[in-house]
Amino acid sequence: MNAKLAALSCLIGLAAVSPSSAQTYPSRPITMIVPFAAGGPTDVVGRLIAESMSEHLKAQVVVENVGGASGTVGAGRVARAEPDGYTVLLNNMSQVTAPLLYKQLPYDAINDFEPIGLVVDVAQTVVSKKGLPAKDLKELVAYVKANNVSLANAGRGSGSHLCGLLIKRATEATVNEVPYRGTGPAINDMLGGQVDVMCDQITNTSSHIRGKSIQAYCVTSKKRVPALAELPTCNEAGLPGFEASVWHGFYAPKGTPKDITAKLNEALQVALKNEKVKTRLSELGTEPVPTGDISPEALRNHLKMESEKWTSVISSAKIALE
Numbered sequence: 001m002n003a004k005l006a007a008l009s010c011l012i013g014l015a016a017v018s019p020s021s022a023q024t025y026p027s028r029p030i031t032m033i034v035p036f037a038a039g040g041p042t043d044v045v046g047r048l049i050a051e052s053m054s055e056h057l058k059a060q061v062v063v064e065n066v067g068g069a070s071g072t073v074g075a076g077r078v079a080r081a082e083p084d085g086y087t088v089l090l091n092n093m094s095q096v097t098a099p100l101l102y103k104q105l106p107y108d109a110i111n112d113f114e115p116i117g118l119v120v121d122v123a124q125t126v127v128s129k130k131g132l133p134a135k136d137l138k139e140l141v142a143y144v145k146a147n148n149v150s151l152a153n154a155g156r157g158s159g160s161h162l163c164g165l166l167i168k169r170a171t172e173a174t175v176n177e178v179p180y181r182g183t184g185p186a187i188n189d190m191l192g193g194q195v196d197v198m199c200d201q202i203t204n205t206s207s208h209i210r211g212k213s214i215q216a217y218c219v220t221s222k223k224r225v226p227a228l229a230e231l232p233t234c235n236e237a238g239l240p241g242f243e244a245s246v247w248h249g250f251y252a253p254k255g256t257p258k259d260i261t262a263k264l265n266e267a268l269q270v271a272l273k274n275e276k277v278k279t280r281l282s283e284l285g286t287e288p289v290p291t292g293d294i295s296p297e298a299l300r301n302h303l304k305m306e307s308e309k310w311t312s313v314i315s316s317a318k319i320a321l322e
């Protein structure tokens with residue numbers, strides 16, 4: 001870069017975070033990074049809220065899927081982005097769980113971000129390809145123990161991986177793990193019969209379960225999910241205490257001015273109160289977070305709590321770092 005260009009980009013950088021730009025924010029499209037593949041559960045939530053946020057902010061919120069390494073590639077992109085409110089991140093619990101399984105990441109999953117708010121809680125479902133000879137969870141456990149099944153996930157430390165890990169631990173079975181850039185492509189392979197078993201967010205599986213194109217065994221939440229009330233919890237179905245729900249959070253890069261994060265928080269609150277968004281999220285089986293939790297403080301506390309919880313699960317499961 002020549003000196004003139006460097007000076008110019010420095011000025012642009014300063015302008016991006018100056019008070020006057022915060023007042024006029026947003027004056028151009030905002031990129032919402034979803035760090036998993038298109039068509040998957042995180043993508044579905046992202047696109048739903050992006051539409052309503054765009055209306056409220058009067059600027060397009062454009063979803064960009066940057067999948068890979070359990071969401072860490074996309075999260076890393078946001079950590080390094082200009083802190084001007086034009087690059088934001090919607091991530092699921094992988095924000096804190098995936099970094100626990102990598103020796104080195106080029107960013108700090110907690111300190112390199114401004115938390116904006118919790119978005120939604122989502123139960124996972126334990127599912128298999130159609131035709132797998134197991135009609136309930138007990139039979140599935142026996143089948144997994146007796147056969148070297150393939151277990152799909154969205155990478156180490158993702159929600160699907162951690163849930164699969166708990167299944168592996170409960171069954172003490174050897175499975176063949178198949179990582180994807182997100183469970184969107186994983187479910188397509190399950191529909192095609194290429195992978196056997198998976199944990200996946202109900203947002204990605206409910207329509208296939210209702211259409212009987214995959215088999216469902218249980219939901220990983222404490223309580224049954226009204227959208228699929230006939231499906232037992234894993235606890236009821238034979239894995240006592242089994243729980244592995246996923247939550248989603250919304251972030252900006254560290255250093256984003258407070259008045260910009262406040263505008264993003266307001267837009268998130270509006271989106272989550274929007275009737276169309278609420279109805280769709282509930283049809284998909286998600287659980288709304290209490291209004292008070294759509295706040296930076298609540299997300300900050302949640303990150304800390306979840307990081308502690310999964311650190312202990314991961315260390316007791318003795319999973320090697322990558």
Ligand code: MLT
Nearest residue numbers: 040042154159160182183
């Ligand atoms: C996960 O496994 O954490 C998610 O399902 C990833 C995704 O949104 O694809």
